[in-house]
Each structure stands twice: as C-alpha cells, then as structure tokens.
Amino acid sequence: MPGDTAYHHGxxxxxxxxxxxxxxxxxxxxSFSLARAAKAAGVxxxxxxxxxxxxxxxxxxxxxxxxxxxxxxxxxxxDQYPDDPVESLLxxxxxxxxxxxxxxxxxxVMFSTRGRDPQSNAGLAALAVLGETLARLERDGxxxxxxxxxxxxxxxxxxxxxxxxxxxxxxxxxxxxxxxRMQVLRPLLDGGLLAAP
Numbered sequence: 001m002p003g004d005t006a007y008h009h010g011x012x013x014x015x016x017x018x019x020x021x022x023x024x025x026x027x028x029x030x031s032f033s034l035a036r037a038a039k040a041a042g043v044x045x046x047x048x049x050x051x052x053x054x055x056x057x058x059x060x061x062x063x064x065x066x067x068x069x070x071x072x073x074x075x076x077x078x079d080q081y082p083d084d085p086v087e088s089l090l091x092x093x094x095x096x097x098x099x100x101x102x103x104x105x106x107x108x109v110m111f112s113t114r115g116r117d118p119q120s121n122a123g124l125a126a127l128a129v130l131g132e133t134l135a136r137l138e139r140d141g142x143x144x145x146x147x148x149x150x151x152x153x154x155x156x157x158x159x160x161x162x163x164x165x166x167x168x169x170x171x172x173x174x175x176x177x178x179x180x181r182m183q184v185l186r187p188l189l190d191g192g193l194l195a196a197p
Contacts, residue, residue, distance in 0.1 A: 013051045015041045017062050025105035029112070034058060059109055060117030066103070066110040067119060071126035073099050078133050085136040089189065092130055093158040094181040100162035107166070111159070130154060137194065144195040157188055 019040035024032050034055045038045045052058040077095035081087035100107045109116065110123070134150045137143050143150050161184065 021105045029108050056117045063110045063119040064122040066106045067122035067126040071129050074129040088133045093185045094178050096158040097162045101165050104166045
C-alpha cells in the first residue's frame with residue numbers, strides 16, 4: 001500500500017520503484033506522477049529528482065528492473081530441464097505467463113514505452129534467455145522455422161496468452177494453472193514452431 005514503505009537513507013530509488021508499482025496497480029499508469037510517488041514514499045516532491053531526472057527515468061528504471069527479473073525467471077525455468085530443450089521452452093512459456101499475470105502493474109510499465117525511457121538492452125537481454133533455448137532446439141534440428149522467426153513467434157504466443165489473462169478473457173483466466181498453460185502451449189508449439197524429432 002502506498003505510504004507504508006519505510007524510507008531509509010540510501011534506499012530511496014528502490015522505495016520509489018516499490019511505491020510507484022503500488023500506485024500504478026491502484027490507479028493505472030496514466031494517472032501516475034512523480035509527485036504522487038514522492039508523497040507515497042513520504043519524501044519531498046524534490047527528493048526523487050536526486051535519483052531520477054524525471055518520471056520517464058523512474059518508469060525506465062522500473063522497466064529495466066522488471067526485464068532483469070523476467071530474464072532471471074526465464075533462466076530458472078529453463079534450468080529445470082537442462083537436457084530437454086522442448087520441456088525447457090514449455091516451462092519458460094509458462095513462467096513468462098505466470099510472471100506477467102502475477103505482476104500486471106510491472107508488466108504495464110515493461111511492455112509499453114509510453115512515457116518512459118527506453119530499455120531496449122534490458123528487454124533484449126530477457127528475450128535472449130528464451131532465444132538460448134530456441135538455439136538449442138535449432139542445433140538439435142527441432143525448429144521448423146528460422147531461429148529469429150521462432151523467437152518472435154514464441155514471444156508473441158506467450159505474451160498474447162498473458163495479455164488475454166490479464167485482460168480478463170474467461171477462456172484463459174478462469175483456470176490459470178501451470179498444467180493448463182502447458183496444455184495450451186504444447187500444441188501451439190508442436191503445430192508450427194517445432195519440427196518432428
């Protein structure tokens with residue numbers, strides 16, 4: 001809840017990120033302001049400017065942090081199946097959906113460049129983790145399409161499913177269990193992205 005985060009000297013950037021996400025979750029990205037974040041953090045309106053040049057810089061820092069967290073989540077998912085890139089890819093897809101669904105305010109900042117500093121390198125680094133699994137499939141002769149196409153298609157697939165869920169589409173959101181995610185992802189991947197073993 002905004003205002004409940006205790007500010008300790010030196011931690012203001014992280015506190016601002018946390019209260020900003022709370023504010024965005026409550027009121028949406030459109031109504032977010034640096035002044036509201038400062039008030040929620042319990043600091044003067046000028047204090048955030050010691051760490052962030054403007055609202056766009058703070059939102060950029062939030063996006064960068066989110067992409068770093070997403071990359072780590074995707075790596076952890078892939079590591080569950082070190083000898084099976086197909087299962088790694090499915091686990092990454094499910095983890096991606098779970099990440100977005102569990103952090104909708106963060107995802108709204110990460111996946112929209114409106115009003116924030118670009119974070120292309122951080123976003124590409126997260127996507128590269130997914131690309132590593134696809135490259136393993138390519139080396140194994142398992143991709144039915146070029147690697148770049150596979151990466152874009154996989155990202156579009158899992159991101160689309162996550163957006164359907166966060167948007168409240170009942171066919172996805174009513175039963176969002178990891179097993180359901182796998183049931184949806186497997187035929188979509190097998191049907192066009194992956195070649196027969």
